[in-house]
Amino acid sequence: MRAFAVWSFGEAPALHDLPVPAAGGAFLLRVAYAGVNPLDNNNLARLTANSAYPYVLGIDFAGVVERVPAGGSDLHAGDRVFGMARTHGAYAEYTAVTPGARSEPLARIPGGVTDEQAAALPTAAVTALRTVDLLGVAAGQRLVVMGATGGVGGYAVQMALSRGAHVIATVRGDADEARRLGAKEVYDTAAVEVVSALRAAHPDGVDAVLDLVSGPDAIRGDAEFIKPGGRLVSTIFAADEGWFAGRQITARNSASNANPLLSPQGLTEVASMLADGTITARIRSTADLADAGQVLAKLRNGGLRGKAVIRL
Ligand SMILES: NC(=O)c1ccc[n+]([C@@H]2O[C@H](COP(=O)([O-])OP(=O)(O)OC[C@H]3O[C@@H](n4cnc5c(N)ncnc54)[C@H](OP(=O)(O)O)[C@@H]3O)[C@@H](O)[C@H]2O)c1
The missing domain is CATH 3.90.180.10 (Medium-chain alcohol dehydrogenases, catalytic domain)
Structure with a gap:
């Protein structure tokens, strides 16, 4: 699968061909859009020789459940979902999310909200x-x-x-x-x-x-x-x-x-606000994966004035 990742310590992030995550006890998700946040730049800057490589950038995403972990879930293959993939990373065609992990909430995308909008929400x-x-x-x-x-x-x-x-x-x-x-x-x-x-x-x-x-x-x-x-x-x-x-x-x-809203309930609440018109997603940039580096630079240098998403 294509992923925007750092191959080894000291290298710049770039497009790489990586294996689809072996999800094991996690949800396997096909990513439609990844959301871009300052945290993605911050995490990139914090990489050390001891970080796990290849390091796939990004956290927020929206897409489709490809495989449900053993033990079942109220989510099913084919469901449209959005959330945070803090461990695997989100700038990739597939990602994995551990069920119930506090830092990796996952929720259904409600009707009336597009994948692109949902990816702009989580963080x-x-x-x-x-x-x-x-x-x-x-x-x-x-x-x-x-x-x-x-x-x-x-x-x-x-x-x-x-x-x-x-x-x-x-x-x-x-x-x-x-x-x-x-x-x-x-x-x-x-x-x-x-x-x-x-x-x-x-x-x-x-x-x-x-x-x-x-x-x-x-x-x-x-x-x-x-x-x-x-x-x-x-x-x-x-x-x-x-x-x-x-x-x-x-x-x-x-x-x-320490944000208690980093949960399926918190995600559902903000998605409902989008569905009912309380908020708009204010997406200012929709880029291809190959251009992820330029989007991150734009966010770092200022002037984006809204949200950016990456189309997978
Ligand atoms: N603790 C948490 O839970 C948490 C969660 C999310 C984000 N954060 C942090 O919160 C910060 C904001 O996040 P974000 O996603 O909103 O970032 P963002 O999209 O980059 O927005 C920051 C905005 O502030 C503007 N700005 C910069 N300096 C300013 C100043 N002196 N006065 C007024 N406006 C100024 C920026 O303008 P330019 O476009 O010109 O730069 C930009 O529009 C980031 O540092 C992020 O890492 C923390």
């Missing part, structure tokens, strides 16, 4: 839902989403709007896209100094901030426009929770491996 949409939950986003609250036009941010903005929140977006050079998403206020880091602008616009402070982009130093600036008793979530482990607590702000670092 980003489930993270968006978790963070919106952690922030307790509710009607009338003012939520700032920093990095609002990216994969997680785009879903989070739409979910928060559906709860009736007043959504304030920060973006890098793409204010129109944030307005199209429905953000009521948009601050472009390319045009304004965002912390001062937000402090001036909200002197009493906002209720909550989802910060998808600020590092450990920059994120302290968020304290300047969050009200006392307000909440902050970082998806990149940038928040010093004790430092924010000293400023009457409840800060949380949302860890993907």
Whole structure:
């Protein structure tokens, strides 16, 4: 089968012909589309001489059940499914997923959702839902989403709007896209100094901030426009929770491996949101497997402004 993989430590990822996974006790899945996330670049950068090779890139996918593991399942061969293939990797014609593994959820794709859309959901949409939950986003609250036009941010903005929140977006050079998403206020880091602008616009402070982009130093600036008793979530482990607590702000670092929505139920919930129109997938790039390297570079270098998927 064709796979986009690193053959051995130190080599660049490339197209390789690999054996179809011997699924054994796992589901064997024929991949229709793989979803692309910053995590794919991060995992590539973290490879060491001790990693398992060949290393197939990617986690998120949508496709069809080819073989069900012994012991049975409520999924059957031929079912359309989507999920996360953390162990085997997803940028390949086939992948394997261990049933019940916490980090490898698998769920049916509901009617009305295409394979392409489903592949754009798992990591980003489930993270968006978790963070919106952690922030307790509710009607009338003012939520700032920093990095609002990216994969997680785009879903989070739409979910928060559906709860009736007043959504304030920060973006890098793409204010129109944030307005199209429905953000009521948009601050472009390319045009304004965002912390001062937000402090001036909200002197009493906002209720909550989802910060998808600020590092450990920059994120302290968020304290300047969050009200006392307000909440902050970082998806990149940038928040010093004790430092924010000293400023009457409840800060949380949302860890993907501690996300209870990484489950068939969590996947089904975000797919239902797509089916009922609460969210759209915002796919900005659909590339062939041979072009996976270019898609990853685009995500790394910026300017994608939505989701990318790879067509198998
Ligand atoms: N902990 C978890 O569970 C978890 C799960 C998923 C993702 N993550 C992490 O969360 C982060 C966001 O993920 P994602 O999938 O949304 O990434 P993404 O698709 O790359 O989106 C990030 C967005 O933020 C924009 N941006 C960059 N710097 C900015 C700034 N200073 N102000 C405003 N906007 C800025 C980017 O613009 P450009 O296009 O110009 O770069 C891009 O639109 C990534 O670091 C990812 O690794 C964590």
